[in-house]
Amino acid sequence: MDGIHLIICLLWACVNVCECEPAMFGEVSSPQYPQPYPANFQEQWDLEVPQGYQIQLTFNHLDIEPSPDCYYDSVSVVSDNKVLGKFCGQNSIDRFHPGDKPILAPRNRLQLVFLTDNSNHESHLGFTAFYQAVDIDECSSSSVENAPCSQICLNTLGSYLCACHHGYMLRPDQRTCVLECGGGVHSELEGTISSPGFPDMSPLDLDCVYTISVQPGFMITLNFSQNFHIEQVYNQGQTCLFHWLQVSVQGKKPQKYCGGKSPEVLNTGAHFVQLEYHTDRYGQSQGWSLHYTTQRVQCPHPGIIGNGTVTPNFAQYLYRDYIHVRCKPGYKLMMGEKEISSFKSICQSNGKWHLTLPECKIIDCGAPKLLLNGDFQFISGENNEYLSVIEYHCNEPYYRFKDTAKVTYRCAVERKWTEVNNNDIIPPCYPECGMNTEVSVGGRVFGGMPARPGQIPWQLLHKTHTRGGASLISDYWALTAAHVVDGLENINMTWLGGITKARNQNPVIMEAEKIIIHPNYQRVSFRGHQTNYDNDIALIKMSARVPLGPNIRPVCLPNKTHESVMEGTMGTVSGFGGFKEGLTSEILRYGHIREYSSKQCVFEDLPVTDNMFCAGDDVEHVDSCQGDSGGPLFFPMLGHGTKEQRYEVRGIVSWGPVRCGQVSKAYYTKVQNYLGWIEETMANN
Template structure:
């Protein structure tokens, strides 16, 4: 935990009676967490009388010293100020597998600690020395602490300082990112393994720029203290000077607190008194022994309400207008401290001009005037889309609405009166359009005969019939083909041999439920097929889906090697099943990978055939938290306009680096491939399926790759419609997410896995 303060004016109780205690975990490692450091009391200075002779004796050397100091400052000012030098601090950790952790590495005064710290510092210098831009600006590196890593190895936490010309700051950031292997917008984070001398083997390196507020030259860093917290023990720490004096300005303090093996810590702040400006006063908690921004657990600054969990449903675009200057609002809540909270926003307005500079919806919602007549229902009641004059890029619907032209002939009635689906070279009025594009008289639908030839005119009827087999019909195990659309596992036996209902222990949710960008937290067990794939020492990288007790489906681009890391090697991966919160991996089932099978035709440039299989080293026990999703047959139809779900722990917004802690879920709509290809610059192949919310704000993002896109089918079962693959940014308007179409790989999956 770090606490930094830059201005006077805070009362004595900036932090009081902070306590933490230990609770056991079923399994786990030591979890290091930084904490506050107390500062020593200020010493009082007293004036003394000094004789004239003593003043001369003291004054001359003092004057010379002042002259030398001023000269030095001028040189420094000229050299650094006018050459624009910037101080950059990077923090991170190295994973050392060639050393075994012991308690001696917890104490910075031991010989073992000092020797290993020296080796790590030299190793960092060697690593930076391989990049000229880093080596010439590197000032030095210091080890901040050691903790126990996987397989009893050691994690070394460090701070590295660079003195960088202002014009090269971005280049240095990029050079450091290259060491860390940070990927692009839809790819996983990449690490690397290397051995730089005969004594230390470095399995991975993670680094990032230190919070700029902590890198200020005017901060006075107090002595760092460490503490080892033990099970069933509660300790109290207090902010510097409390309760006798105010917190000093420009002071940066730290605590490092370690847990016993197989335990975790609970840190409670009883009193927080912070300045309003977050630049001047803040508290940060890290899951690290160095202030690494990639391992921030929480930050508190400014004036905040208590951290209450808000997880209820927000009514879409709902505004209640009270046309008086008084209102009474009553909230009803239960007595739980951890269940759903509530939140409301209010805004006062001038009755004669309720939406200054904005468009007033009929429901009194105020939206940007740029959203008026753009084809999207931004108000929620369509009032922003009424009475519009369509431009050349829009469809003019017969009902007066304007819709984006790329929605024409996509198979979805976007206008509401079917204007956008007329004159599309389809069937005439009173005709039925078959899936094979044939047109038949509408009265022939559901007449018991296969008039289309592919059975589609009988596919959604009360009774299924036997038809000639084609690429669009479902084939039973006895080689009989039936007309019914998507008959597999719908709760009704349609095949004479019952094979359509024979393998249906999949796709059910044991729990009933009421970032993914624009998503919300999932409930425990809500998505039991969701898997978190971790690269050892790097944390969560990709998602995957359980399809049996031994096999997972993920994206091929998640398991492709690069020049720094062998992602195709099974021993690099850890698989967490039944996981909800990334901070509670010890509660989930950990498995390792025996075999990785990437599709042989995967194209890393186009992301075509972006699918891979993982075999676990041993079968996992299926339960209410771990359950396979249903695999669709090649003939399964996921039509445009169908609502589907995407889930994952990826980034919550495109512009941030941190991934979600709790599994996120979001509902999106399948988009016609012809329309999607236009939106995505003709980069869509028939083996891809598009889904999203074209108005923006809901999408998969970095860290979601390989995860599932699932569709709720007949009988409530969920089928794997797609695998998160790629996209242009995250949640951008008219830029849907692109997924691997699973129906195209059903035979390949069965051949490789037997599932």
């Protein structure tokens, strides 16, 4: 038997000596099942589930010797000494066979009693059954003595809870209720309150206090039901002497209510309300009931903002609502004198916005950048404000933009001055080259003539060490012959410009910052003799920007190469060199010359290369002489330049016969062969 008890305990059936916690379900079988049960046998199983549940038993299989009233062999289901059923047989058609119908005990315990005699003529297997806990609805069950709760019963799984009507409190026995009106605080945003026992008559001698307190920012509204009755004494006027309901709102005079007319809706405008209900020892009052609601405090409309929008746009703004302010494109948010990136204001519990509205002020792009050798003017708008338009122009006629006469910029929403194509880089002003103050009349100017001021404004003069010339090709750079500056790279060379007289008292003085001689030029040692003038070209970078004006302007570089440097027509050579034997000129002179053929340029004493050409005038005996070296030979001929055909330096005075003017030819460095070197050198320095 001890072994049998242990097996049953493991199957969660607590019987006799086995002590274990009641399980929610389990299984029980006859001895030796599914083998035939023994004869002359008696066994009892005590089945139990936790308190608060009923126990339900279902036979999965039952095969017990059938007999009238199960006289021989049987299994009985017993609860509280009451037999719920006695069973035998082999299938459900037997009168005493339980079938698969569950057996529900009224409580959480039952017993199974199995009895057999010794008269079995056939083998029978016995039974197997399943039991489980079933929740008891104590609130409707008659199995609980009397009523489980004095007022409200709430069924729970395995048990029940008692509750009380409003105005009553649950006693310590957790079953019965006692009157307790008022007390506590109603903090929910919505709720229902009624007098004790409503709609039954109110108890006598009451002093009930009800408090409704919600968070600031909400206003309480009392909605009384129409079923309202508080005793009123009329023989002393409509006063509430003995029974009353008093409503107190902070900051207002308390109001008493009695009689049979409901106050209906009371908008308190407050977040704290106290109700006091009083009855004396006499009279009758049915009482009252109300449903209270809350509404959020309203803030004033924020208004409109110029050049901006307030969102969201509500008809009214309530507590915890918020607004954003956004400015139109081109305007900025300003709080006082401080710019802010965003603005948000919240409606507070006191009905005020926590921040006042900012302003939307027009943006500005700041002062336009200055344009070197140019200026700007406002076309529209002012104070550098959004959508203002400015127009840049170069200081004409000495500077110009490369591809246009003027450039227009607009103050954009990004707060920067931007060109029409969204380019915010201002193009530079380039020196206007190849123009002078002389208007073309189509006539010829004879050679050897003195130049007038502004007629050859690119002519520069150096006279400190050895006299030489140069051509201004930008507002920083000049072009000369290499032999003029050879050996003087580390000497502060001074160049004069804007003059036609060597002794001019008001020249434009330029200091050389850097002298760059062509790398393929054959330099001459000190007191050496020049044997080759190939690549006789050098660049001079001035230490400061040359102030261009009517008398000092750059000459253009050739824009392309020409098979014939001067295209078969006359060009002009200029300089302060010799004009009479043994004398140098104190004034700027010029003469017109033509290019000779390569056969005419052959010279026995010095090599003539493809980087040179020779030119002169056999008729007028115009030639360049010592002192003219480094100066320009420009094309077209002086007096024939136009905006469409600007003056270009085609040659640099390089070398010639010792007795200049008699042979009427000199040799010039062919500038068009060095355009790439010139551009690269200026760009890199």
